[in-house]
Structure formats: structure tokens, C-alpha cells
Amino acid sequence: xxxxxxxxxxxxxxxxxxxxxxxxxxxxxxxxxxxxxxxxxxxxxxxxxxxxxxxxxxxxxxxxxxxxxxxxxxxxxxxxxxxxxxxxxxxxxxxxxxxxxxxxxxxxxxxxxxxxxxxxxxxxxxxxxxxxxxxxxxxxxxxxxxxxxxxxxxxxxxxxxxxxxxxxxxxxxxxxxxxxx
Amino acid sequence: xxxxxxxxxxxxxxxxxxxxxxxxxxxxxxxxxxxxxxxxxxxxxxxxxxxxxxxxxxxxxxxxxxxxxxxxxxxxxxxxxxxxxxxxxxxxxxxxxxxxxxxxxxxxxxxxxxxxxxxxxxxxxxxxxxxxxxxxxxxxxxxxxxxxxxxxxxxxxxxxxxxxxxxxxxxxxxxxxxxxxxxxxxxxxxxxxxxxxxxxxxxxxxxxxxxxxxxxxxxxxxxxxxxxxxxxxxxxxxxxxxxxxxxxxxxxxxxxxxxxxxxxxxxxxxxxxxxxxxxxxxxxxxxxxxxxxxxxxxxxxxxxxxxxxxxxxxxx
Numbered sequence: 001x002x003x004x005x006x007x008x009x010x011x012x013x014x015x016x017x018x019x020x021x022x023x024x025x026x027x028x029x030x031x032x033x034x035x036x037x038x039x040x041x042x043x044x045x046x047x048x049x050x051x052x053x054x055x056x057x058x059x060x061x062x063x064x065x066x067x068x069x070x071x072x073x074x075x076x077x078x079x080x081x082x083x084x085x086x087x088x089x090x091x092x093x094x095x096x097x098x099x100x101x102x103x104x105x106x107x108x109x110x111x112x113x114x115x116x117x118x119x120x121x122x123x124x125x126x127x128x129x130x131x132x133x134x135x136x137x138x139x140x141x142x143x144x145x146x147x148x149x150x151x152x153x154x155x156x157x158x159x160x161x162x163x164x165x166x167x168x169x170x171x172x173x174x175x176x177x178x179x180x181x
Numbered sequence: 182x183x184x185x186x187x188x189x190x191x192x193x194x195x196x197x198x199x200x201x202x203x204x205x206x207x208x209x210x211x212x213x214x215x216x217x218x219x220x221x222x223x224x225x226x227x228x229x230x231x232x233x234x235x236x237x238x239x240x241x242x243x244x245x246x247x248x249x250x251x252x253x254x255x256x257x258x259x260x261x262x263x264x265x266x267x268x269x270x271x272x273x274x275x276x277x278x279x280x281x282x283x284x285x286x287x288x289x290x291x292x293x294x295x296x297x298x299x300x301x302x303x304x305x306x307x308x309x310x311x312x313x314x315x316x317x318x319x320x321x322x323x324x325x326x327x328x329x330x331x332x333x334x335x336x337x338x339x340x341x342x343x344x345x346x347x348x349x350x351x352x353x354x355x356x357x358x359x360x361x362x363x364x365x366x367x368x369x370x371x372x373x374x375x376x377x378x379x380x381x382x383x384x385x386x387x388x389x390x391x392x393x394x395x396x397x398x399x400x401x402x403x404x405x406x407x408x409x410x411x412x413x414x415x416x417x418x419x420x421x422x423x424x425x426x427x428x429x430x431x432x433x434x435x436x437x438x439x440x441x442x443x444x445x446x447x448x449x450x451x452x453x454x455x456x457x458x459x460x461x462x463x464x465x466x467x468x469x470x471x472x473x474x475x476x477x478x479x480x481x482x483x484x485x486x487x488x489x490x491x492x493x494x495x496x497x
Contacts, residue, residue, distance in 0.1 A: 071317055133468075
């Protein structure tokens, strides 16, 4: 069963992008769109967007970099570790919960390390995997998306995003304990 | 809000680094300036006395009782002094390993030695490492600030190509009417989620494409499509620089991750030898669905708060 799912997953991820591009281009031809001109016209904007997000991304990533490099992550983990027992979260899964919204590559590294240390079929290994799969690099997304349209007043997006992240972590802990505990 | 988070990350990050460095200095964690009595066992029977500026392969016996011996080479200087290059292995004490990392010499840990008496092949000596200070603050500067500023630009520039591709493809889809079609098909859902956006607005189409790409786990396509959607949403923005309700809702859908099949996670579990790498799909779908719903409900409720409402009024 697992093999079948892996097969389907890998097929989708290979076929989806070429398939989508082919479909859109062919559909454009049928609808008599000048596809090459339209493509170039749209693509021109790519450079501007890429350059426009640089200041926002630098601001966000440098702040996260300082936080990580100075060891604040470990201190934060220590401070909130009394709470983890309360929600049945193993202490080993806590770094993952903190890293997930801050850094994508960092979270991937923490997940791989935790899985290696505890085994992929352990409760902790599964918990960090579910956290990785159900979470997102919230602060990167905020910086890039809002940065692309030069928005600095983000209103309710940040608190709602953080609440959703916390709920995601709590749900990951709860459901992994429920099914595999 | 982002202001405070930004400030918090920077201030806390630096404060923790300073505190940790202060503690290292006050307890002299790295034994700065302390001389360590050790023995060096010369290899290959060299001719004595030792000549200066000559390199001798040797074994450093730090503690015979603990079994800590290290391969090293001794470079003899003048006046019984010398430099020791210690090669790291599994027996290296943890503190030395840290000093080695901080020294940033590719292959070895560097120590200064004062040579004492020689008995046969064994040299008595006193060993001292260069002083190690401000480990965390150095890390903040090099691994935090400089490295991440560079990564940010690399990420942004790396987006340009894929960005251009998808914006071009989206233009074709827009002109052929495909996006409008997609938008009208999902009208019942999208008009509830984004009541301020007209149902046939290009922003709807772009948002739907972004969310679909996210669900399929196509991160390469999702970001450009999402940025396209932001650009379209910004055309409806009456107060540039401030996020609209629709933007906030769209952002929360993106930050709560609606991916149905976490391909990367499955791949890592498979390579780690999990008995059933895909058995986390169910839990992931439950967790991500719940957090997306909670996120959307929260963002909708918060949008009714006076603080946030006030920000989109034109005169403020």
C-alpha cells in the first residue's frame, strides 16, 4: 500500500508541472491567444518581483539568523519545556516546533536529525515528521508575499498566522499520540 | 506586529549571545591561557636534538588513563617553543572540538607548546591554545548576520527565473480566459473566503491556482502564483502599504500550509528506513486541515477588531 502511494506521489510531482504548462499553452492556442507574446509580456515582471522582495527578505532572514546563531532557540526551548509535558509533547520534539515557522532549511535539518537520533518509526520521529508536513515557514511567507507588494502594515495576518502555527503543532502532538502512542 | 517580532528576534538573539559569552569568560570555559602538561611521542625515530622549523609526526598523549591520544605533528620553533597541529578523531575531547571549530583551520587544531625534557622518543611539554573569546557573538556576526543577508539575496534572485516562467504562463491563462473560468467554477467557496474581491477578478484565479499548487506540494509554482495573486489583490487595495482583509486571509491560508501529500517528509522517512514511510499522511492532513480552518476563522474574527479595522480607513 505504501509503495502504491509513494508511486502516485512521485508521479504527480513529476507530471504536474509539465502537464499544467502544456495544458495552458494548448488551451491558449485554441482560444487564439498570441501565446509567445503573452508569455513574454507576463514574464517581464519576474525580475521586478524578485528584486522587490530583497529588502523584506534580508530584514526577516537576518533577524532570524541572529536569533538562531546566538543560541536563543535553545534558551527558548528550555524556557517552555515545562509546558511540553503538559500537552504530552516529548522534549526532543520541541526544537522542531520552534524552528518550523522560522526557517525552512533549518526545520528540515532538525527533522532529519531528530528522525536519525530517535528512529523514523518512533513516536518522536513521527511527531516531527507530522510537524514538518503540516507546518509552513510562516515568517518567510509573510516577508516574501507582503514584500512583493511593498506592504509593511500587516494587520491581522501575523497574529492569525502564529495562532494557526500553534494550533498546527498542538494538533500534530495530539494526533500522533492518539494514533501511534 | 511584525515590528515587535523583528525587534524581539534581534534583541533577544543578541542578548542571549552576550549572556552566554559573558558566562564563558567569567568561568573561563575554554581555559584561556592555561598551560596543560602533556607528553608527545615522536614517531619514526627522528635524529635528536630536534631542529627548528622542522616538522615531526607524533602522537599527543593527553591522558593515558582516559585513553585520549591524538595524531599530531610538531613544528619546532626557537627557544624550546613550537607549534602542534592536532588532528581530530573520535577520541577528541568535546571542548577541543569546539575550539577546533572556532579556530577554523581546515585540518587541525592548533596549539602552542613549550618543550621540556626529552626521554627517548617522549617529549615533556606544556601546551596552550590561543585564547577563545566571544564565541556566540562571533557566530551572530558570521553565521547570523552576514550569512543570512547573503542567503536572502540568493533566495530572491533564485526566484526570478521561476517567477518569470509562471508569470508568463499565467498571462497566457489569463488572456485565454482559463483563469476566469476557474474562478467562476469555485465561486461559492471563494466569494465567502474573500467577500471584498469581485468573483471574476483575476486575483481569484491566481489565488485558486496558488492554493491548488500548494495542495499538490508544488512549491516552485506556488510561490510565483501566490505573488501574482498578491499583485492582483493589491490592485484592489485602497490604501497602499497596508494589507487588505483579503490579503490577510490569503496569507494565512498560505502560512498554515494546505499541502495534502508531504513529499519531502515521506522521502526523508523512506531514506531513514521507516517501515511505512507514508503512514504520516493521515495525521498530516488532519493537522493541516484543522490549523487552516482555525487560521481562517481567526483571521476573519480579528478583522472585526477595531484596531485592525481602523488601519484600512482611508483617512488614518
